[in-house]
Amino acid sequence: MRMDEMRPNRKKIIATVFAFLVIALLFTLTPRLRSEGEAPVGDRFAVPQIHYGGGGDWYEDRTAMKRLQERAAKEFGLTAYPDRKIAKLTDDDLFGYPMLYMTGHGNVVFTPEEAARLREYLLRGGFLFANDDYGMDPSFRREMAKVFPDARLTELPLSHPVYHILYSLPEGVPKIHEHAGGPPHAYGITVGGRLVVFYDYNTDIGDGLEAPSIHNDPTPKREQAFRMALNVVIYALTR
């Protein structure tokens, strides 16, 4: 091949590589740009949703937290952040939000750094509201064992304040969505007498918090989900 014939090809290759680099750079920077473009949260009430690794659909329940923030603001006299806030466990401003939400269908993976950050976050006063959107349970338990090797998720008794603190839920966590049969469960990790992780399983509370048109859950079911979630929120806000 002659040199004059190769130059256009080289140019093409260089252009392709450059374009690839530009696309990669844009792809990398987009979330940061998007985050920086968000309105500041300040003292408005927000429960950020954790963007974790592992491919387990961290982004599900897209309207749940926004709606929960609005309902909590109305019932508790707070000012709500008007959108869903997304956070990574390694974010600098993670400690500006004392409560986090996570959900998913599949695999959850915390890097060692993320696990350590989450542990520090919870020990310092933070709270994690985890919702199994069906399929998250094995990996979530595995990853929480990384965060708290010395503490296990245990089923919360019906006498726990989280079932009575605001709304009385004498039968415990309600069953919201019938992905599978069986009773609903709620587990928790308690540190120093304080519940730091609330994890609902086989019910999908987050599903009931979503906008009515998304899952077509009946109104009573959605109200049950809100009452459970509001109990979790007010527990975190006052204990």
Add this chain to the structure above:
Amino acid sequence: MMPHAPAIHFSGCPWPLLIVLAAASTLLLRHYALFLKRARFARPWLPWTLRALTLALLILLAAGPTIQYTARRPVTQNAAVMIDTSQSMSLPDAGGGQTRLQRAEELLKSLKKIPGLRLSIFEFDRESRRVSEKSAFDSSPLVGDTEVIPSILSLPEDRAADLSSVILFTDGQDRSGMHPFAPLHDASGHAVPVYAVGLGAKDEKNVSLAPLLAPETAYTGQPLTVRGSFRSKGIGPAPVTLEFMVDGKRAQVKRETAAPGGAGREFSFTLRPDALGLKRMTVRVGSTADETTKIDNERHAFVRILNAKKQILYVDAPRWENAFLHRTLAARDDLAPAFLTLTPGGPLPGESASRAALASEAKLTQYEAIVVGAVRPELTSAETAALANYARDGGFLIVLGGSNSLLETDNALLRSLGLRPERAPDAEGAFFPKLTAQGREEPLLRAAPSAERNAAMWESLPYAYTFSPVSGSAAALASHPWKTRAGRGWPLVLTVNAGRGRALVFTFDGMWRWKFSENGAEVYDAVWNNVLTEALRRTVTQRVSLYLPKRNVPLGEMACFDAGGSEISRIELRSESGITTTLTPSLSAGTHVWRACTRPSAAGLYTAQAVAAGGGRSAVEPFAVEVNDEEFLPASRNDSFLRSLAKITGGAYLAEPDAARLREAVGATRAGHEERVTADLWRYPWLYAVLLLLPFAEWALRRRGGLT
């Protein structure tokens, strides 16, 4: 007096002397007759007769005449009617209707129809008191205990001597213990006959609780035992239910069987109180529906629950500040924090402090410090006033700003502290508090021993986002970087001296961020440690205080109330049924104590409220007025006691169904009795009048006839 078969005897001068006197009188009369004849007196026999009668009378008197006759004594008798006005006479007995006292009134009316019977009315419980008939039956309420024999003995001596009988209206439940009845007899063995009318039914049913025994103070978490005993009469071996309540809420229930023969059965309830303050412990005994009276079925004891730890009240809305400060307070071993979370819909259920405490100055004073968070929209004006007064009375008030708390320009709590909420053009944006010159010296804000290190730590705090602009003369300890029109930074931390107390005001939201961050946790811990240490060394005293020497007042006894701390205009007593009695207290000499006493009119629960002059400030304390359990158990008529009393005194006993025969029993002496009466003639004044009249008439005749 009707003479019957009279006779006359002489016991004066000896007969010879009388004969000499008669002879001398005869000579004197003969001489007088001659004199009249010589003087040619018109009717000489008239003065002569008068003189002869005079002399005859003198001789008669000299002979010492004594008249004897048989007389029947009149029916007029002095009877003391003693009406029992003890508590048990208020019972209507089975079937309801009239009380025992009302039935006694009916019986007295029939007694008054007996001619010749002079009645003196006495009421009695522990002693006799002379009363009018009207007031005897107006004895409302009935408050005393029955002590029959001491009451008979307490009849006035001057009247007792003239008494022919005592008529007793009583149920005979004597509690004096003065048996046998020896004191009723005088030295000669004589006793005034007692006609006893026994009121009430023979077989009554009653269960009675004795006053409770409980300590005056107890501590949270420590066992507290309330003891008591109950007795029953006439309800057999059936078990009774004992209900134990704290502040009117049922806490425990027991089933117990009564001891036989009316003996006391003891019981106790033990609890571990978890709430502070004065608590009313109540025991209520349940029994059969046809019980004679339930007035003695409930007893109260008042126990002040204390905590060895210092008290602090934290009131806030649900927010992140709440969560972090809640944990900080709960983690301290020297504190017993009480939490109250207020939402727009009301208080969060199950919190350790009640909403009612917020508006009560008396309840607030039990706290060494009060933290008020972002609850401004939920506070009532009464609550705001009570909080402001708390600070003025020496309390330490800590106000935490929030985006929905201090911003309102009508914030009465801030105004009461001399602060004025302002509206800044834009109060939102990241900032961190900067210590002022005074703040750098302020021990409360000191996180490190050295001023330089302390300032550096404050400058490394995480950003805050919301603050509430306020102005006022309070000292700013930390300020916002934004300047006011006066060129100073908006205050973020202020200290206010309010009355005898102090307030610390944080006008920004987000101290929780310090605790949650790596750099700020040390400052957060240090500041709160300083603030709480300062708060706990202060003493809060109520502006108006009220002390009750006795919280369980026996019915019939005086209840006294001592108020202080301010000039007290009145003390109001309010019964459970809402009846209010206003007392005007007087200042005890040489003290600052205002005292008022009264005799409560009925058993039950009361509240006493001391109100300061000018109104506004007051103190409230509860108390109970209780009946004597002995007075109602047994509640039946005491036949055997009354029968013995009547028999030993020579009277008669009539049970209530036979009371119609009272008139006959007392009237049996109406015909009186015959007795031989011996009367010395010298004792009749008319004789002396005749003796003077006769010579005077004679002298007048002689003068008229021209003689001297």
